[in-house]
Amino acid sequence: ADLTRVITFMYGREASQRTYGEIGIPEPHHGLTHHSGRKDFIEKVTQINTYCAQNFAYFLNKLKTTQDGDGSLLDHSMLVYGGGISDGNTHSKLSLPTLLAGRANGRFKPGRHIVFPKGTPMTNMFLTLLDAMDVHPESIGDSTGRLDHLTDL
DSSP, X not given: OOSOSOOOOOOOOTTSSOEEGGGTEEEEHHHHHOOTTOHHHHHHHHHHHHHHHHHHHHHHHHHHTSEETTXXXXXXXXXXXXXXXXXXXXXXXXXXXXXXXXXXXXTBOOSOOOOOOTTOOHHHHHHHHHHHTTOOOSOOTTOOOOOGGGBOO
C-alpha cells in the first residue's frame, strides 16, 4: 500500500522460555547464556547464534534476489542485525556485535568491518541511520555525534 517504508522485526526468544527444538536444543536460550564457563552451554549458544545468523542470511538473499526498480530490495534497504548484549554471562552491553546490510539507495558503503572506539554509543549509529532516511534529529538517547565513515552522506 506504500504507507510506510520502515518496519521492525524482533526475533526475541532470548528472554523467553521457548527452546530451539528445531536444531536439537531443548533448553531456553537465556539460561544457556549464563554458562559460567561450561563448554556444553557455550556450544549450544553458538549453535543458536549460528542458526539465527543463517536465517538472517536467508532473508538477505531473498531481498537480494527480489527486483525493485533499478536494483534489488537489498540495494534499497538498510537492515540492522545484532543483539542487545555482548556477553550474557556477565550481562555486558559493551562492544555489541552489529551487522548493517543493504545499500540504503547508495548511502551505505557495504563490505567493510568497522571497529569504533571503545565507548562509542550505539545511538550514534542509529542517529546516522536516521540521517540516511532524511530524518535529522540533533540527538537520540545518549548519542554524542554521527558516524561519518558509515555512510556516503
